[in-house]
Amino acid sequence: MSRRTVARLIICLVVCGCFVVASPAAMPASATNDAAGQIVELYPNPTTDENRGEYVAVEIAEPGDWTLTDGEGVVDLPEDRTGRFAATRHPTETATHTNATLVESDGSFRLAVSGETLTLRRGDTVVDTVSYEDAPESQQWRADREPRWQPAGFEPRAPMTVSNTSVEAFVLPDNPAAPLDAIEGADNRLYLAAYTLTDERVVRELIAAQNRGADVAVLVEGGPVGGMTERQAARLDDLTAAGIDVRVMTGEAARFRYHHAKYAVADDTAVVLTENWKPAGTGGADSRGWGLTADSAATADELAAVFEHDTTWKDTPKWESVRGEIETIEADAAPDSYPQRHPPLSTAADELTVLAAPDNAESELVGLINNTDEELLVIQPAIGDRDYRLLRAAIRTADRGVEVRILLSGSWYAEEENTALAEALRDRATDDDVPLSVRVADDTDRFGKIHAKGIVADDTAVVGSLNWNDNSAENNRELAVAVTDPAVADYYRDVFVADWKASSGDGSGFSILPNGDLPAGLVVVAVAVISGTALLAHRRLEFERK
Template sequence: MRATRRLVGSLCLLVFVTTAATTPVAAGAADAPAIVAAVPNPVADGDVGEFVVVRVPPTSTANWTLTDGETVVSLPADRPGARLAVTDSPNATRRLADAPVVAVSHLSLSNAGERLRLRRDGAVVATLEYRDAPSGERLVRESGGRRWRPVGFQPRDVRSHGRATVTGFLLPDAPGVPVETLRDARRRILLAGYTFTSDRVADALVAASRRGVEVRVLVDGAPVGGRSARGAAVLDRLVAAGVEVVVLGGPHARFEYHHPKYAVVDDRALVTSENWKPAGVGGRSSRGWGVVVDSSSVAADLARLFRADAGWRDAIPWRRHRRNETFDAETPSNGTYPSRIDPETTAGTVRVLTAPGNAESAVVGVIDAADERVDVIQPTIGRRDGPLLRATVRAAARGVEVRVLLSGAWYVAEENAALTEWLNGVAERRDLPLSARVAEPRGRFEKIHTKGVVADDVVVVGSLNWNENAVSNNREVAVAVRSADLAAYFREAFAADWSSGPGRTTWVLVAGAAAALVLAMLVAKRTVRFVD
């Protein structure tokens, strides 16, 4: 259902023209007249609740009207400067709109297409034209342009915060950091994730709930491969202990996947690349990066994000969601690995990045600003012509030393070997200071799951995979921390993983049914986007 919805949305043709704001609003243009958004095709019989969001400049005494060429709607003269949701079904629209609702006598938007005009004293100042409006979606403005998004999705700007104390840590080296952070909670834990199967984390949440801490959990409703019986039992246990657990999903969900890995713990924020399961935060498998940010500002920012994501109609209580679900058996990871690099606490300035909307362009900006070194560590990378990889090659072209380290896990080994060969070929042909490698863990971890960048003195840590689905359709969260000390810490970790070997791909011959299974999974992987 989700994939179908995204495909429909991507095929919709739209044109957005305004005399005052044809590009993302620049300084001084925030008050320009505009048709901000439109929802022509809400999920309701007869499209009840359809609306158009307009913005009228402050101090204006003009006569403002909205028309589709057939009907003219007069806008209230006493609301200049506001974003107004114009509708003829105010009760239905209030559940959908993020702006004050203005009731008009008649508004009828065609699902097939419409040309809307905002007029000031009879002169057209903004125009919105669309065709084939997808069900349950609205037109929104983002840093890369404008597109259809599910109703309820609110694009965010990059949020900049002041200087804060930041603790960097590695997994599997320091699995105690995430759990101890949760155990220290005295007031609130808001935990957001993709999957959740960790008994250790569940223990910490149940204990916190019992001592009166507000504990809420938000996870994806339909992770790739389904939810395991073990994961369902852990969520059942949380709910039985009084923890609020909701899942994001459904045919009109705001995101393809709810994929972040963060927790707000009192006035601290824990942000990692790892899932809430033994393989991730439990330190039983994956190489991951994480930070704990001691900042009431960052915590408040992520708390607002959590409440917005958990407060829409696609957020379904776990008990209701599980009624019609089936669960598969799963054997949790149980590897043990040495703790070679201890956590490090320092200070830095922090920015919060989110997808969809701003994370991709923000990370591109971090790479574009680098003068000396860029180190990229990812499980795998999507299109070779994607903005993130283009920025990486562009950095090397201006003389920046660039290294790209990818996972050698069996399910991405073939594509990662091909990509590293291509990148190294580009470097050789163009004489660039760029090198790429597939990692060999050699007993220090099982696989790379980190989604990280170190660019000069800026570190990016979070859930953002470098593929189109992650940056455009998933809910993702990352932080960009400017700190020379933190950058040195993660660059040391990167160098240790980089130098472990030349990244040779190892193939293991297996027989009979096992061989068939491995082959089938490799073939299937080519058609499935990496999400974990």
Template sequence: MFAKVAFAALLVLASVPASATPAAPIRTARTPPESAPSALPSTRLPTIVAVYPNPVAMDDVGEFVVVSFPNETNLSGWTLSDDESTARLPARTVSGRVAFSTAPNRTESLTPLRTLSLSNLSLANSGETITLRRETTVEIDESGEATEWNSTRGRVDSVRYVDAPEGEYWRPKAEEWRPLGATNFSISRSGATSARVFVLPDDPEVPVETLRNANRRILLAGYSFTSRRIADLLVAAKNRGVNVHVVVDDAPVGGISNREATVLDGLTRNGVTVEVIGGERGRYDFHHAKYAIADDEAVVMTENWKPAGVGGHASRGWGVVVGGDAATDLREVFVADTSWNDTVSWADFRRGRTFNPVTPANESYPTRFPAKRVSVDSVDVLTAPDNAESGVLSLLRSANDSISVQQMTAGGIDQPFVRATLAAARRGVEVRILLGSAWYVSEDNRRVVDWLNERADAEGLPLQAKLARPDGYEKIHAKGVVVDERHVVVGSLNWNNHSARENREVAVVLHGDAAGAYYTRVFGADWGTNENTFPVGLAGFVAIGVAGAIWIAKREIRFER
């Protein structure tokens, strides 16, 4: 499972990196490293692992410092100091990660870590150095009470930070600020299983059936939610005793519509737990994920919970239903995202607000690609901003033969995913990139397409990029990638840095020939299989590259740490 901790600094500090070996399922331990059994006691020294100097509170009440103690340690004779003062640690014996605060009651509401009190320590928002020391020289005066503290030789660890953002904490090892409560999930890989693959607008019944069959729980995560059909399913599930919990973004682009407000009002009236996530202190710029857990299955999509998406009325989207460990991992993501203080009930959020008009999509399209049950070798779960960027980059860099990309938009010629596909073409991988042509993305996408094709022509690369000409759907909303026709990325992750680094996104990677063949067929139809898939300049490249290809070792699909 994910190394999941529900709140605060521990979310980021206690995770265990997943193994990068692709041959075996990758599972991440729940136990923090310092709690793991060991034959010999650790010789590592305590370290400062987090500093939270600028809480969202009057007078910065609740600021804290987190110290990791690898072994049981008696704190008598230990101090924490900043640039102005020194505080003695309480005379307790501790191990693991401990938070030290002058307002422990407030700090305990921000973190599940053991919290101990400090008599004095005021962290500067502008920045300073925090130092952990232990007593090294003891001199007893006539009363038998005085102690001399050695300020240089007794230093065990020190951390410097500058310009603390409000509501964020400093990770010294990573040298970055992170919102308090942000997760740090590692990529997880489950073993062989089956999956139900589908695309939209062809087969909107798949997410409907998945939710309709739930008997115990439905946890639905979305960016926006305007589908009355799905809402009716959730109310029916609630009425038959299913635990139903919905979370959506509080400020989607264009704002929350009147239709969404009406749908969420109806859910709330019927006892469904509905929350919005975000706000001024939100951990993520947008909650852009699009998935749901129904009992022990999860449906993961590129599409929103609206008629254009799950209604099958407009968008080309990809989706999959998976079970087993992948569904369990997604449930942990949902719990982490709804267990922090940037979520608020819909009833409280909507009070006194007005919403925007919207016209829902209602066009119908034929089913050209029905859903299919396939076997997969393994399933990986990716989350942004935690690990999705490194995971997708690793897949692209591992490609041996082909990469097919179907995206609503690409973030520009310098975007890392775009650059990785160009690099793949330069080593002989056949690359096809199909981008959306809707009016709101066509200009930016055209620039990317033209630039890539110019590079392909100039260098004789096996790469083509173009804008979609929709046939059987209105517009591309998919965020899909197929590598070597057997590794498929399906989820909400757009090809731009904001999506990968600032949003909450969820995607799965399906490993297996059957899944690869299904999405490759869909991509081929949308691309136009009768067209030449190689640019004119490829002939020279092939002539030069065939001999060299003999010695190029096949790359294994793997994830970087």
């Protein structure tokens, strides 16, 4: 079993809404006394035999008698040159991780996984010192970014914004044709990023684009919660047989806990979804989801850049090379269909911003919520816990007098936790007399379950794969767009309000409002942390499959 799999099991992780129990590694302490030299990068724990490839990188601005030590070994750095140098015992392996000039050290200079202190000297003067404890697996420490520890091979991106761009807003299950229409006919490039991919309509279009001569590539998660289905493995086999470059994020060195993003690039069109590329999602057979397409070359290029970043590292091998290593499970197709109550909306949006996690999404959304003045609407399958950063921001917004409404899934695997959270928020709203309302969705003929991850904050709507929990924001690859435009915001607001009214707590379901009571006979079971019981573990492992 890989370290990646063990890590998932240890923290009892559920992709869509979970309580994460983990202890982050201690942050290194760094003290710089001289701008002429600095320790800028560490890679102590590459999870290779003998930690082959470990290194320490320094930046030298002035020539001098520079040395680097770990307290046992000493590395002499070039005296007559400036630039970035990496001290390593394994130059060949290290060359794949850094562009710094390599300086080979002897065997006495070794980076301990359990902690180390590195000292950079100029002659007898200490110029910089960095200390760390318990180096995370396959993560690099860099002095110029926050957080300092991030996965090796991961280069954070800043939000990218375009103005006055044509968009189409749509929701699922109402409009299963919308995501397919957006990718049909691509003759230059068609890149599809997925957590899961089983929608045969999408597979056929990918193959058709390949046959037209387009550059076609696919990236999927190699170990979704509960396991990869036999149906998906067969679809990936079909794509590979058609000559399509199919990549799978997997392995001990994976940069993200899960590749959970759902988007596509079709020539100069970008597609961003809350839903998986499968019958229950894009096929319109079950989930309430939100989606958006943008006819914008700049937006498509930004998504293509994320796709290239994510498919050109050692954690995304070709499907055929790992096919025999990935175990598959059986899964039933979602059989239902639903009417179209909300046709798509086509308009020119004032502004669109691409957000990604773990790069920037959480901090940007905190800022958006903090600046909401009139109304904040949130739809989520679940929320990790009541201390989650985005939820705290929403509560602060309600404390300012802004109306805040949160709609959560009532599906069997999330109802217990969502009900407990909703009750806690109801008590908070009642005690403090603030306009915070929470509903757990009833069974409805509008959709099978809530799977959308969306926000409407005044005139800005956010659509994407980001779940409201620490794992999604900090460890997963997620992607979302924030669209600032009154018409787009009103479109998703109308959908939200209709779904909210359909979950009115009239006896078949459950609604919690400030100063309101729970329906008679409802038993609320508070779950503050993952219990670890076999039943709960089974339910969590099933979470994303439904």
